[in-house]
Amino acid sequence: MTVYNREEVLLQATNVQLTFDQHPILRDINFCIRNITRPGLLQGQVVTLIGRSGIGKTQLFKVLSGLQAPTAGQITIHNNKSVKAGDMGVIFQNYYLFEWRTVYQSLMLAAKKNKQLWGMEKQTIERYAEQFQLTEHLHVYPQQLSGGQRQRVSILQQLLKGSDFILLDEPFSGLDVCMIDKAVELLLQVSLSDELKTLIIVSHDIEHSVAISDTVFILGTEPGKEGATIKKEIDLIERDLAWRKDIRREKRFVETIEEIKACL
Ligand SMILES: Nc1ncnc2c1ncn2[C@@H]1O[C@H](COP(=O)(O)OP(=O)(O)OP(=O)(O)O)[C@@H](O)[C@H]1O
Ligand SMILES: [Mg+2]
Structure with missing residues (x-):
């Protein structure tokens, strides 16, 4: 088992709601991202947000990066400072x-x-x-x-x-198989470039994004409630599925992917 610690909170989402024309898109979003440390390594964080098409991933991405104000609740980074546009590096789906x-x-x-x-x-x-x-x-x-x-x-x-947070919306869409592998390598390299560097990947390419993450948040709806929320958090480090090359071939990884799919 890898030696690691989850230390101070780097980002906190508290009771985030987003409503458009009285329709809740996001509701009761609560989670935090902590600094992960490993002896002798500059270990950054890689978090993936997964959810069906149209569920609200891009909206949550905009709220997280301060580009969209939530209807209620807040996102704080660095000792309780509310996030504002420009605090995070944002990479849009179309690579603007x-x-x-x-x-x-x-x-x-x-x-x-x-x-x-x-x-x-x-x-x-x-x-x-x-x-x-x-x-x-x-x-x-x-x-x-x-x-x-x-x-x-x-x-x-x-x-x-030089932002500590880099948000990527669908980083693998539109890339061919070889390019996806290169993009995965690149993101891993970025995550190991700085202790506090945190990548937040919003994706529906489950296998590729989970394979490079330490934590997965699943965004989905619950019966009888309008709007999406974090239905499940999966700690991939605890499952010994993080930071492992070629993890995608392992049975336990495949099972986790099935578990995620069943939750969507
Ligand atoms: N400005 C807006 N006004 C009203 N509804 C909106 C607005 N922008 C987005 N929505 C709605 O919010 C919901 C979530 O959209 P979002 O783009 O976040 O989905 P997504 O999970 O990123 O989907 P995909 O995987 O297809 O990119 C959709 O139902 C969409 O119609
Ligand atoms: Mg989207």
């Missing part, structure tokens, strides 16, 4: 990029927002570009990139900004 700027210009803009990179922006961009296989594409415009390259630029942009 500034089409009129070259990749390098966009990355430089992001790096300049990060005080920790002051004076080292250029070297840092070049180092990451190499790591993300983007060196040859630094001076082109986004319309000259493939889907996978756009995604890598999008992730890199958020990494350079």
Whole structure:
């Protein structure tokens, strides 16, 4: 069994409700994400939110990142501070990029927002570009990139900004099988880049997102109640299913996936 600790709370959702035209979309959302530590490692957190299409994942994603104010309740990060737009790195489903700027210009803009990179922006961009296989594409415009390259630029942009939280909406949709594997590697690499780095993945690609997560939240509805809530939380570390390469082939992993599917 891996040695680890769940320590201070990094993000707390308290009684979050979201209603549109009197229709509850989200209700009674309560959960927290704690800092996970492992001796000798920079272990970040990877949380997956799973739910059926149309259940409210993207809405919850917007509330979590401060882009959408909840109708009631709140999201707090870093010692009880309410989250506000810009606190988190957000990667949208369509990998939105500034089409009129070259990749390098966009990355430089992001790096300049990060005080920790002051004076080292250029070297840092070049180092990451190499790591993300983007060196040859630094001076082109986004319309000259493939889907996978756009995604890598999008992730890199958020990494350079230096936010502790990175939210990804459907990071695997629209990618081919090889690219999905690369994206998975990339996300793992990001999660191991910093102790406090927390990835929140909103996805209905259950296998891929669960395979790289330490915790799963299932968003769903309950009989007689309108609006989606967190129906179940699965601690993958306790089940010894986290941080293991090739976990997807193991029987216990397959059983957990079945358990999740049954809950949707
Ligand atoms: N501005 C809005 N006004 C009213 N209802 C909305 C609005 N935006 C979204 N909804 C509704 O909120 C619900 C949840 O939508 P959301 O986009 O969060 O689903 P999702 O779980 O992300 O689905 P998918 O997996 O297909 O992306 C849907 O029923 C949608 O119709
Ligand atoms: Mg969505």
